[in-house]
Amino acid sequence: MKPISKYEIQFSGLPLGIHDFEWDLESVFFDERESVEIEGARLKAVVTLTKETRVMILQFIITGELKTICDHCGDELWIDIQTENELHVRFSDETDLSGDEVIYLGTHEYKIDISQYLYEFAFLGLPVKKLHQPGECNPEVERYFELEEGDKKKEKEKDPRWEALEKLKNKV
Ligand SMILES: [Zn+2]
Known part of the structure; x- marks a missing residue:
């Protein structure tokens, strides 16, 4: 049996309108996904689902800190993260999750696993250059x-x- 993801939203039973969900994303969340660059996490993800008749909008706000490695000295480094992303969910004959901004769910779907999006959006919150503040390198x-x-x-x-x-x- 496939384990049920903790990062699921069951949208079918929800009334139209706005619904908030919250998750804490800790180190284990990134360990389970075998992230190479992320070595630790203290994040909070707030996901706001706006349910309309034919479309759903998911807004992800992720804040907190990620632990990574400094590009310069190789020591550990906590970086403040603050990201905001939006994902539009439309309904179609077939499920297609390949889009970056719009995904399609088959009309028979009643829930969505958002763990992959939480991971990607948190990861994208890391700067390209990961460096300590001047003078704080090893x-x-x-x-x-x-x-x-x-x-x-x-x-x-x-x-x-x-x-x-x-x-x-x-x-x-
Ligand atoms: Zn450094």
Whole structure:
């Protein structure tokens, strides 16, 4: 038997109008989905369902924090998340969940599992560059980078190949 998802909305019995749902998304939610970039979570998701006769609108507001890895120093990093997304649900002969903004449910459907959307929208809340605030990176790694940078400079000064390489780079 397929386990029943906790992240389901049974819309068939709901009257027309606006309905709010709330979920806490913690680390286990992302662990279960084998997320590589997300290592922890303290999120709250508020999903507002607006039910009309032929269409439903799902508005997702996700706020809180996600734990990931700093691109610069590799230490853990909590990032504030605040996202807002909308999904339109229409009814059709066949179920088609492939759309980003509009999905189609077969007319026999009576519930929707929104876990995939919660995951995607939370994930999209992460910035492209995930970095600590200036000065908050791991000091040992910072020092290592500084030393490496210093070595490169020294090499550059004494090694004529660097000069040739620079010239090449400038041409491209
Ligand atoms: Zn860092």
